[in-house]
Amino acid sequence: MGFRHTLRDDKLYFYERRDIMEQRHNYLKKIRQYRREDRPIVYLDETWANSHMAPERLWLDEQGRGGWKRPSGKGQRLIILHAGSETGWTPNADLVFRSKKNSTDYHDEMNSEHFLEWFQKLLVNIQPGSVIVLDNAPYHNSVVEKVxxxxxxxxxxxxxxxxxxxxxxxxxxxxxxxxxxxxxVPNRKLYATNEAAKACGHIVLRSPVAHCELNPIELVWADVKRYLKVHNKTFKLADLEQLVPDAFQSVTPEMWAKHCQHVQEEEERFWEKDGLQEESVEEYIIELGTEDDDDDIEVRDIEFEGEGEDSDGEQDECEPVMDENDRELLRSDAVSDA
Known part of the structure; x- marks a missing residue:
């Protein structure tokens, strides 16, 4: 019959939600337009690194001896923020600091004030007329003036x-x-990141919800963490922190270019799948989980964190954290499918 029994991919539900499809269509059209204009595309993102992180596979002898034992638990955490493009890392754009909150979501460590301070430094280190791709983390969406x-x-x-x-x-x-x-009030909110970028001659472009495959820095983070896991020998936060610059250095411009090319292939895949055609598009800002309360937000809040669940129990940035309404929809669909 052509059917097979397999695990259900919850991300497919979000891919097909009408509002998120509109976000994706707008994003694909805009970034294609910017590439035609030969604008530099800069991608930024945040991630984490735990002091007890280590490779999950190791060499053992016949008696099961070898390798090194890591302490239990995840240990202390570093928060890492950086940006890059197909030419490699953006100079002087790295930010690494120690977590102070006992939270399972590393996004809790950042706020709009700290992010905007870092963002201002980024703006003077990228090429003129750049397009800055970022996601919809709350601190990316702070407004110039709260209404x-x-x-x-x-x-x-x-x-x-x-x-x-x-x-x-x-x-x-x-x-x-x-x-x-x-x-x-104006028809559209004035976002602090948008206004800061505009003042420096740049453009902010927000990626659609649940589409981490459209940001090459997600692949770069995997390279960075792979290096940290292999070279993390002492499981001390201070030593892990010293490894981060070397981890950045291990990701070469050629690797960045390869990941950016892969993302462009993903864009083309979505373009063909959605049957899109060339046309001019209006600027579209996704208002999702901003720090400012807004009773009139049209897109329902969805939270994403982590990079797929790893062996340390961390959830990946690509995976949606569904609320009970979403889960009920999925259960209903499963019953109707049966």
Whole structure:
């Protein structure tokens, strides 16, 4: 019959969600346009490294002896942030620091203030007119100015209207104040990363949700972690931290170019699969899990973390963390398929 019994790939559900398909189509059209314009494409991302990380396979003798024993647990964690392109790592763009939070999600270590500070340094180290590809982590989506929402306090709405010199009455209800705010805000939010990049002559392009295969730095992180696992002998965080620059150095420009070429092949695969055609597209910003509360966000929040679950129990950045509604949809689909 041509059927086989296999594990269900939950990512396929996200690939086929209408809103995420629209994100993917817009992204593919925009990045194709930028490549035609011969713009440099810069990819950035964050990852982690645990002090107890080590290869999962090792050589043993007939009695099962050999190799070295690693301590139990994951150990302490480093947070790593960097950027690169088909020509290799971006100069002076690495950021490595020690985790201070006891959290399973390394994204908790970063906030919009720290990210924007690093981002400003990145902007002066990339080629003019670059396109910067980033994902939808909350700290990537901080706005230039926080606009009150329907759930904001009345006083906050009044203060915002006062700063904008928009007249209102003390007798106005919250709904009246919010209506005036909606009439006064721009059609699109002004994101801090977008505005900073624009001021330096660059463009920010956000990748679609759950599409880590469209960012070559995900493959680069695998190379970096492979080096760290092989050379991590003491399982001490300080020693692991000293290995990170060498791990970066181990990823050559040729490796970066190969990974970028692979990503372009993935783009073509999606392009053909989705039956896309050449046309001009509007700029599309994905509002997903921003740090600023917004009652009017159209795309439902989905969280992604890790790089596929590894032997240390870390979940990979490519894997979706589904909420109960998503799981119920999958269970319902499974019942109907049966």
């Amino acid at each position: 009150p929402t329907k759930s904001s306090r009345k006083k906050e709405m009044q203060e915002w209207l006062t700063r904008k010199r928009i007249p209102f009455s003390d007798k106005d209800l919250k709904k009246d104040l919010f209506a005036k705010i909606q009439l006064s």
